[in-house]
Amino acid sequence: MANTVYRKQEQEPASTEVLEVAPGVLRMQLPISMPGLGHVNCYALEDSNGVALVDPGLPGEESWQALMDRLGAAGIPVERVHTVVVTHSHPDHFGGSDQLREVAGAEVLTHEAFHSRILDAGDDLDTELLELDDEAIVELWKQRITESERTPWGEVRQPPPDEVMLKWLHMDPAGHRRFLAPHPTIRVADGDPVRLADRDWFAVHTPGHTFDHLCLFDPEHGVLLSGDHVLPTITPHIAGNPNLGDPLATFFASLDKVAGLDDLTCVLPAHGHPFEDLAGRCGHIQEHHADRLQLLRDAAAEHRDAPVEAWMKVLFKERSWGEMAASETYAHLEHLRLIGDGDVRRDEDGLLRFTLSSS
Known part of the structure; x- marks a missing residue:
């Protein structure tokens, strides 16, 4: 059987x-198995007190067991994990954080703006978990997500698939079910020093992929932990978040x-390989x-007064259609509107409709 050839580094399956x-x-x-992604890089920063882990993977048993295997191969007992750094509020980056807090007593460090909308929908469900089976819990959670707010x-916001949501349920050592939600214990601001691997790293707030995205820079060795902000061979998704102004x-x-950044020598991304x-x-x-942006301008004549979904189909192939593609499309449309190249109105159904200036 021929070996699979991956066009992008980020698609490669996880190495052991x-x-x-x-x-x-x-x-x-x-x-991980997500569109365009085959792995997430979890970094272990070793110091005299133990290790800090950056972005410990998805929720669920498969990712957790892989993390335990990698720690074992590195000779690191899980109990020595003193800190978990979460670069941003996507589940492939914070999924293991709550179990590490539970098992190792680890601190969970995020940017001060860290926030997860999906987990908000399950914040007060813990008492109800005692009386419902897994399928009923998922249905209740999905209902809360779709009813909580619109994009x-x-x-209407769409919940993740059922099989994904089931991975968020966790039985703790006391036998209680709960959601694997991140609980930050340390929140940092842009420029704050963070002592890891026996040296100072500095917080770099990089909103765009998410509002709360955090990079860490080590000026001593010129190393940047870039999370999903900059990846080597794919372009990161841009969040269509109105809190970003012009996303x-x-x-x-x-x-x-x-x-x-001065004297940078190495970028360590959350997906793909190190680069310079x-x-x-x-x-x-x-x-x-x-x-x-030019693709949108070129489609202006055929898409007057069109909703974001129609514009999304200009930018993305059918396999990528969905809320993330719509979110990024909205970010581009808003940029064009804000620089004076378009107008928008909200129709009777609450949908934004954009008209752009022709190129």
């Missing part, structure tokens, strides 16, 4: 190999921010989005 990728920093890849562009411009500003030319990669990502 544990590698030192920077002084005192080990990379452990954990399996900024007016569509696309905010993302571009965050790219410029990390591209300007951060400024060049940031420039390529910005060029990609400039091309996407």
Whole structure:
């Protein structure tokens, strides 16, 4: 059988190999199965007190067991994990954080703006978990998600698939079921020092992929833990979050921010392999989005007064259609509107409809 060839680094399945990728920093890849992604890089930062783990994978038994296997291969007892760093509020990055807090007593460190909308819908369900079976819990959670709010562009929010939501349920040592929700115990602001691997790293707030995205920079060795902010061969999703103002411009500003870091020698992304030319990669990502803006302008004549879903089909292939694609489309449409290249109105059903200026 021929070996599968992956066009993008981020698609590669998780390796079981544990590698030192920077002084005192080990990379452990954990399996995920998400569109365009085959693994998440969990980094172990070793110091005299134990280790900190960055982005400990998805919720669920498969990811947890893979993490335990990698820690075992590295000779690190789970009890020595003193801190979990979560770069942002996506489940493939914070899924193992609550179990590490439970098993090892680890602190959970995030940016001060960390927030998960999906988990909000389950915040007060714990007492009800005692009386419901798993399927009933999932149905109740889905109902709360769809009823909680609409997207900024007016569509009803869609919950994750049932099989994904079931992985969020966890039986603790006392025999109680609860949701695997992250509970930050340390929240940092931009520029705050964080002592890890026996040296100071500095918090770099990089909103764009999410509002709460956090990178960490080690000026001593020139290492950046970039999370999903900058990836080596795919362009990160941009959140259509109105709290970002102009989401696309905010993302571009965050790219410029990390591209300007002094004496940077190595970027450690959450997916894919380490790389060096951060400024060049940031420039390529910005060029990609400039091309996407032009695609929208070119479609202006055929899409007058069109909802975000229709514009989404201009930018994305059918296999990618869904809320994340719509969110990124909304971010681009809002940027064009805010720079004076479009107008928007909200129709009687609550949907935003955009009209753009032709190119």
